[in-house]
Amino acid sequence: MLADLADLKIRLAIEHNRRDEELKQVLAGVSAAVESWLQRTLLKRDYVERYNGNRKKAIVLNQYPVLEVKSVKVNGREIHGFDNDDWLLIYDDSFSDGLRNVEVAYVAGYETIPEDIREAVLIIAAQRVNEMENKGVASKSLAGETVSFSNFSQSGGMPPAAFEILKKYRRKV
Structure with a gap:
């Protein structure tokens, strides 16, 4: 509640x-x-969600505020070199184009x-x-x-x- x-x-x-x-x-x-x-x-919890790769450096996550990004996989392979800003997942490279090919495990919500x-x-x-x-x-x-x-x-x-x-x-x- x-x-x-x-x-x-x-x-x-x-x-x-x-x-x-x-x-x-x-x-x-x-x-x-x-x-x-x-x-x-609103309450803090874990999420594992899939997003479409967009050939851009950022993906808007469904829940916020993002407290921690645990892992990011693109086309089944774990990637590194990402950061997050409250509700945005930012990647040094760009997310390769694809349908639901980006999997993000993260913690979001208010403690x-x-x-x-x-x-x-x-x-x-x-x-x-x-x-x-x-x-x-x-x-x-x-x-x-x-x-x-x-x-x-x-x-x-x-x-x-x-x-x-x-x-x-x-x-x-």
Whole structure:
């Protein structure tokens, strides 16, 4: 999960443990939705991926930030003389042209989720819990019988504050 249960409970002023499972499910769902919207995985993990050789000196890797490149193979042969820059694999020579002929084993993601991403996840999770409790009603008046519902269509279905934080982390390629 991209945020902690304890932080969500503080935000919602919940001091008991009776809703912990429900809140964990909300955090897990929001975390998955955020990664889906960002089009990338955020937590550190290992990857082995294949790319098309492009006769250029660089290949854009799918996940970032890249923490370590373990190996690079071109046409089945391990190569050396490469470097990486956050999300770019740079080779002294050029990657020979081919379909999925470049195999890269690397480690990417955050060891610790950045605070602003955690904040965005907490904003969305708190909003989800409030929507569940209020059945999506944002405001209601009794006399005129006006009911309005939460709608964040301008910001990808998430509260605008969270959208502003997360948009800079969305996959660029």
